[in-house]
Amino acid sequence: MGGILGMEGYTGYLVVAWGVTALVVIGNVVAARRQFRRTQARLRQQLERWSSRRPAGARQVQGAAGD
Amino acid sequence: MWTWFFRLASPPHFYALAGRLSTWLLAPAAVLLVIGTWGGLILAPPDYQQGDAFRIIYVHVPSAYLSMLIYVTMAVAGAIGLIWRMKLAHAVAASCAPIGASFTFAALVTGAVWGKPMWGTYWEWDPRLTSELVLLFLYFGYMGLRGAFENLTQADRASAVLAIAGVVNVPIIHFSVIWWASLHQGPTLSKLEAPSISGDMLWPLLTMILAFTFFFLGVLAMRVRAEVLEREVQSRWAQDVLRGASPVGVN
Numbered sequence: 001m002g003g004i005l006g007m008e009g010y011t012g013y014l015v016v017a018w019g020v021t022a023l024v025v026i027g028n029v030v031a032a033r034r035q036f037r038r039t040q041a042r043l044r045q046q047l048e049r050w051s052s053r054r055p056a057g058a059r060q061v062q063g064a065a066g067d
Numbered sequence: 068m069w070t071w072f073f074r075l076a077s078p079p080h081f082y083a084l085a086g087r088l089s090t091w092l093l094a095p096a097a098v099l100l101v102i103g104t105w106g107g108l109i110l111a112p113p114d115y116q117q118g119d120a121f122r123i124i125y126v127h128v129p130s131a132y133l134s135m136l137i138y139v140t141m142a143v144a145g146a147i148g149l150i151w152r153m154k155l156a157h158a159v160a161a162s163c164a165p166i167g168a169s170f171t172f173a174a175l176v177t178g179a180v181w182g183k184p185m186w187g188t189y190w191e192w193d194p195r196l197t198s199e200l201v202l203l204f205l206y207f208g209y210m211g212l213r214g215a216f217e218n219l220t221q222a223d224r225a226s227a228v229l230a231i232a233g234v235v236n237v238p239i240i241h242f243s244v245i246w247w248a249s250l251h252q253g254p255t256l257s258k259l260e261a262p263s264i265s266g267d268m269l270w271p272l273l274t275m276i277l278a279f280t281f282f283f284l285g286v287l288a289m290r291v292r293a294e295v296l297e298r299e300v301q302s303r304w305a306q307d308v309l310r311g312a313s314p315v316g317v318n
Contacts, residue, residue: 010120017177021126024173032289039293043300044309
C-alpha cells in the first residue's frame, strides 16, 4: 500500500466517503445529546408552568408510572 | 416467561436501562471503529482490480447494512406498538427514523463516490441504487407523517402503518442484485459457502459492521430516553427525573 495519502489517486474519493461517514457518526451522537437536553429543558419549563397554575395545597403530580 | 418482556416495557425501567446501555454500547463501538478503521485503511491489502478505492467498502457496506437493519427495527417496533398497544415500542420506532435516514444518506453518498472511479458515474438508475433511494424517501415520509399529526397516538399509528408497508422495500434492496441485471456488484458477505472477499480484507469489514451495530443501539438508547420522557411527562417518575429527584433505579 502506498500510504494513506498516496492511494493510487483515489485519496479524494476515500476522504469524501470516510469524511461523510465520520460526519454522520459524530452528527448522530451530537444530535441525540442535543435532543435529550432540549427535551429535558422544555419539559422542565412545562412542569414549572403547571406548578405555577396549580392552587396552593393541591397535589403536585398525578398519574402513575407504567404503560 | 413474559415477565422480563413486560418489565422491559415499563417506561421507568427502560429509561434507566437505556441510560446505562448507551454508555456500554457506545464505548465498544468507538473501540471497534478505531480497530476497523486501522484494519481497513492501513492493514488490508489493495484490491487486485479496484486498488485502494475498494477501501470505501469499510464505510459503505456498514452504512447500507444499518440503513436496512434500522428500517426493519422501526417496522417491527411499529408492529409491536400497533398489536400490543405498547407506547415504548412506538418511542423506539420514532427514534429509529432519523438515525436510519442519516445512514441511508451515508450509504448513498459513499456508494456514489465509489461508483465514480469504478463505473465512471456517480449515479445510475440501477435497481440497487434506486431501491436504496426509495428507502431514504420512506424514512423522510415516516418523519414527515409523524410531524403532520398533533395527536401523538394518531402519529404513532399512522407512521407504524407506513413503516410496516415500506418494509417490503428491504428484501427488494437486498435481492435486487440477484433478481435483476445490475451495475452493482453481487453479494459479498451473504454467500456463506464462499464469501467473495479474502480474510485479511474481511475482518476489518466485519469489525466495522459490528461497530456500526453497537453504535446504532447506543444512539437509539439515547434517543429513546428523550422520547420516553416526553411521553411520560404526566407520570410521577418522569416528573421526579425532571426535578432531579429520581426514584431508585431511574437516573
